[in-house]
Amino acid sequence: MTTDNKDSGATEMTGAEMVIAALADQGVEHIFGYPGGAVLPIYDAIFQQDKVKHVLVRHEQGAAHAAEGYARSTGKVAALLVTSGPGATNAVTGLADALMDSIPIVCITGQVPTHLIGNDAFQECDTVGITRPCTKHNYLVKDIADLPRVLHEAFYVAGSGRPGPVVVDIPKDIQFAKGVYFKPNEFPHKGYQPRLKGDPDKIKLAVEMMKQARKPVFYTGGGIINSGPKASKLLRELVKLTGFPITSTLMGLGAFPAADQQWLGMLGMHGTYEANWAMHDCDLMICIGARFDDRITGRIDAFSPNSKKIHIDIDPSSINKNVRIDVGIVGDCANVLGDMLAAYKATPGAPDKQALQGWWKQVDTWRARKSLAYKASADIIKPQYAIQRLYELTKDRDTYITTEVGQHQMWAAQFYHFQEPHRWMTSGGLGTMGYGVPAAVGVQMAHPTSLVIDIAGEASVQMTLQEISTAVQYRLPVKIFILNNKYMGMVRQWQELLHGGRYSESYSEALPDFVKLAEAYHAHGIRCEKPADLDKAIMEMIDTPKPVIFDCLVDPTENCFPMIPSGRAHNEMILGDAAEKLEDAVTEAGKMMV
Amino acid sequence: MSTAPSTSHYPAAPTAQRASAHTLCVLVDNEPGVLARVIGLFSGRGYNIDSLTVSETEHQKHLSRITIVTRGTPMVVEQIKNQLDRLVPIHRVIDMTLAGNAIERELAMVKVAGKGQARVEALQLAEAFRARIIDTTTESFVFEVTGSSDKIESFINLMLPLGLVEVSRTGVVAIGRGPEGM
Numbered sequence: 093m094t095t096d097n098k099d100s101g102a103t104e105m106t107g108a109e110m111v112i113a114a115l116a117d118q119g120v121e122h123i124f125g126y127p128g129g130a131v132l133p134i135y136d137a138i139f140q141q142d143k144v145k146h147v148l149v150r151h152e153q154g155a156a157h158a159a160e161g162y163a164r165s166t167g168k169v170a171a172l173l174v175t176s177g178p179g180a181t182n183a184v185t186g187l188a189d190a191l192m193d194s195i196p197i198v199c200i201t202g203q204v205p206t207h208l209i210g211n212d213a214f215q216e217c218d219t220v221g222i223t224r225p226c227t228k229h230n231y232l233v234k235d236i237a238d239l240p241r242v243l244h245e246a247f248y249v250a251g252s253g254r255p256g257p258v259v260v261d262i263p264k265d266i267q268f269a270k271g272v273y274f275k276p277n278e279f280p281h282k283g284y285q286p287r288l289k290g291d292p293d294k295i296k297l298a299v300e301m302m303k304q305a306r307k308p309v310f311y312t313g314g315g316i317i318n319s320g321p322k323a324s325k326l327l328r329e330l331v332k333l334t335g336f337p338i339t340s341t342l343m344g345l346g347a348f349p350a351a352d353q354q355w356l357g358m359l360g361m362h363g364t365y366e367a368n369w370a371m372h373d374c375d376l377m378i379c380i381g382a383r384f385d386d387r388i389t390g391r392i393d394a395f396s397p398n399s400k401k402i403h404i405d406i407d408p409s410s411i412n413k414n415v416r417i418d419v420g421i422v423g424d425c426a427n428v429l430g431d432m433l434a435a436y437k438a439t440p441g442a443p444d445k446q447a448l449q450g451w452w453k454q455v456d457t458w459r460a461r462k463s464l465a466y467k468a469s470a471d472i473i474k475p476q477y478a479i480q481r482l483y484e485l486t487k488d489r490d491t492y493i494t495t496e497v498g499q500h501q502m503w504a505a506q507f508y509h510f511q512e513p514h515r516w517m518t519s520g521g522l523g524t525m526g527y528g529v530p531a532a533v534g535v536q537m538a539h540p541t542s543l544v545i546d547i548a549g550e551a552s553v554q555m556t557l558q559e560i561s562t563a564v565q566y567r568l569p570v571k572i573f574i575l576n577n578k579y580m581g582m583v584r585q586w587q588e589l590l591h592g593g594r595y596s597e598s599y600s601e602a603l604p605d606f607v608k609l610a611e612a613y614h615a616h617g618i619r620c621e622k623p624a625d626l627d628k629a630i631m632e633m634i635d636t637p638k639p640v641i642f643d644c645l646v647d648p649t650e651n652c653f654p655m656i657p658s659g660r661a662h663n664e665m666i667l668g669d670a671a672e673k674l675e676d677a678v679t680e681a682g683k684m685m686v
Numbered sequence: 687m688s689t690a691p692s693t694s695h696y697p698a699a700p701t702a703q704r705a706s707a708h709t710l711c712v713l714v715d716n717e718p719g720v721l722a723r724v725i726g727l728f729s730g731r732g733y734n735i736d737s738l739t740v741s742e743t744e745h746q747k748h749l750s751r752i753t754i755v756t757r758g759t760p761m762v763v764e765q766i767k768n769q770l771d772r773l774v775p776i777h778r779v780i781d782m783t784l785a786g787n788a789i790e791r792e793l794a795m796v797k798v799a800g801k802g803q804a805r806v807e808a809l810q811l812a813e814a815f816r817a818r819i820i821d822t823t824t825e826s827f828v829f830e831v832t833g834s835s836d837k838i839e840s841f842i843n844l845m846l847p848l849g850l851v852e853v854s855r856t857g858v859v860a861i862g863r864g865p866e867g868m
């Protein structure tokens with residue numbers, strides 16, 4: 093029982109009840125979790141309320157990815173709850189994933205009672221020690237008096253500044269202990285205050301550089317998505333106003349509409365010819381919410397050698413980390429974009445029209461290479477064709493896409509065109525196979541009536557496929573669209589191109605019958621082998637009001653191009669039709685890449 | 687187009703800049719695990735720690751001050767500072783070397799054993815270095831010496847042939863000159 097103290101708004105309750113109260117007060121409607129000895133008091137509290145709905149996953153990694161999908165598709169902080177020891181260690185992959193991709197999640201872990209910590213008790217592990225390097229911050233709560241503050245702080249830290257995962261480790265005796273609960277707004281954080289407004293002088297300087305640019309390009313990333321829909325809106329305005337071309341990282345897809353003429357497609361290792369050449373040849377790069385990751389820059393000493401670089405990021409440590417920046421602006425994308433837009437309008441002058449026209453002409457010649465072109469086939473489904481058809485048949489619906497990791501992920505990024513932010517959930521930084529199914533479960537939980545599709549590979553999907561059971565249990569009609577090439581395709585591609593065609597352990601041997609597997613889980617299974625049958629099969633998938641596993645058998649030897657091979661610069665990209673020559677193009681040292 | 691063969695798809699180690707030592711003062715909440723966070727950051731990201739000292743300096747506010755001497759190129763040192771700044775319990779990070787007005791001191795306890803002429807010489811040198819004697823037996827001294835790391839280094843070097851047994855050093859602490867705090 094809880095007792096209200098009307099005067100202070102403070103309420104006495106147990107630690108377990110505080111967890112639920114804090115979740116509810118933080119706006120959490122669903123929590124993904126898995127029970128165990130060290131969290132039983134919290135599960136008991138869950139049982140006795142209906143404010144926070146618990147979603148039972150099948151593996152704690154799934155809980156973390158589901159929370160990521162939920163957070164990424166809603167812009168809210170999402171939560172998961174796991175037990176001590178193996179529960180916590182199982183969640184670690186998801187935490188590391190969320191840290192790399194800046195996804196705000198709060199993970200509550202049970203812990204053995206405080207007096208047993210350090211004793212090698214049953215299901216004890218050093219959760220804060222293990223998760224310290226793969227969280228934005230973590231807490232071990234050893235005093236019930238600290239619990240309400242820590243819970244609220246966890247949500248604040250996860251969601252503010254550069255978002256990320258936060259762990260709150262709660263020993264079982266603290267869950268039983270009674271204390272006084274306070275509401276969130278009474279806890280301003282004492283130390284952690286990220287900078288949100290950009291320096292006006294630097295914004296002015298950046299705008300002046302933009303007005304003088306002759307060959308400018310916008311290079312945007314996941315930071316725009318994290319900043320919220322307003323940032324995407326302002327970005328669109330600024331890009332329109334300037335008339336500059338724009339490209340984006342894998343994580344930033346959807347911030348700018350792919351249907352727009354100024355859109356160059358994704359950049360980086362599997363980016364388009366025009367995007368990477370524009371990055372290489374530009375004289376001004378305006379980077380917003382991206383971090384010059386090595387999959388973007390390629391060979392760092394040859395990266396965009398003749399450009400001045402402006403970098404807007406909420407995390408000061410992202411600026412000047414890999415690449416020298418001329419103007420670094422620390423702040424939230426939406427704030428800085430708003431100020432930049434105002435400054436751009438207020439500053440007299442405009443970029444040299446003729447120069448900009450010349451630059452666009454250059455961009456158009458790059459575009460004319462049609463770097464994503466592939467050889468069509470009437471007999472066998474080309475994976476690119478499968479994504480194209482999936483896109484055409486779902487683009488006018490309310491669709492969310494998740495992916496696994498591999499070739500299919502890159503083809504999805506290349507051929508599924510996103511017009512809006514928050515619609516694309518993929519594991520970019522960590523590259524976690526097994527992300528897609530649980531992420532789709534999380535997305536569907538947040539958007540019950542939308543069409544949620546995991547574009548999967550037959551290898552990745554087997555890492556977390558058991559979450560289809562979660563989908564069935566909660567009537568989440570997620571679609572798992574497997575591009576089944578019977579290979580760990582991305583591994584096979586590298587082995588073909590870099591390791592003399594020695595296909596070491598990359599064949600997907602002994603695959604299950606995915607249709608029967610779907611049926612075994614009480615889901616619906618579809619198999620498609622011929623291009624002519626594809627549209628009808630995809631429509632069947634869309635129209636099935638329950639979870640579907642779609643086994644799409646595609647060309648097993650297709651490679652994903654363009655590709656910037658190892659040890660090469662942006663302008664040394666290999667295109668599909670040049671594939672035969674790639675073998676000679678790769679240096680011995682290039683095989684060092686991972 | 688390609689000239690120099692590269693070693694990896696990952697960015698090459700920065701070679702153009704020279705590495706130098708920097709002293710950082712870091713103000714942190716004195717809470718469990720905070721030192722582990724700082725040390726974990728250095729080991730996880732491959733930064734160097736030449737010396738590290740820590741103690742609570744403002745008891746009412748539970749604030750500790752960590753002084754770290756690290757080594758890196760200007761770009762790496764800037765990264766270290768920014769990465770530290772990002773940790774939630776860290777309030778401020780100051781690069782004392784860049785600030786340029788820092789006083790840096792270290793304390794060492796130096797044990798020297800010997801008899802006869804060596805013992806006399808050790809005593810004379812200790813006096814020249816203003817080292818205090820904090821323990822004496824008929825055949826040994828423990829000296830306490832304070833000063834810059836260089837001064838301590840040379841004191842230790844001088845004691846080496848005179849029967850140096852062992853040394854315990856605090857590592858560097860630093861503070862800015864003038865009226866302002868950090």
Ligand SMILES: Cc1ncc(C[n+]2csc(CCOP(=O)(O)OP(=O)(O)O)c2C)c(N)n1
Pocket residue numbers: 496497498499500501523524525526548549550551552553575577579580581582583
């Ligand atoms: C957890 C994990 N283990 C290993 C890898 C390395 N890896 C990257 S892609 C890939 C193959 C993926 O195969 P599949 O899911 O069939 O996708 P495809 O490339 O064939 O489209 C592997 C093994 C990874 N990214 N994640």
Ligand SMILES: [Mg+2]
Pocket residue numbers: 498549550551575576577578579580581
């Ligand atoms: Mg495959």
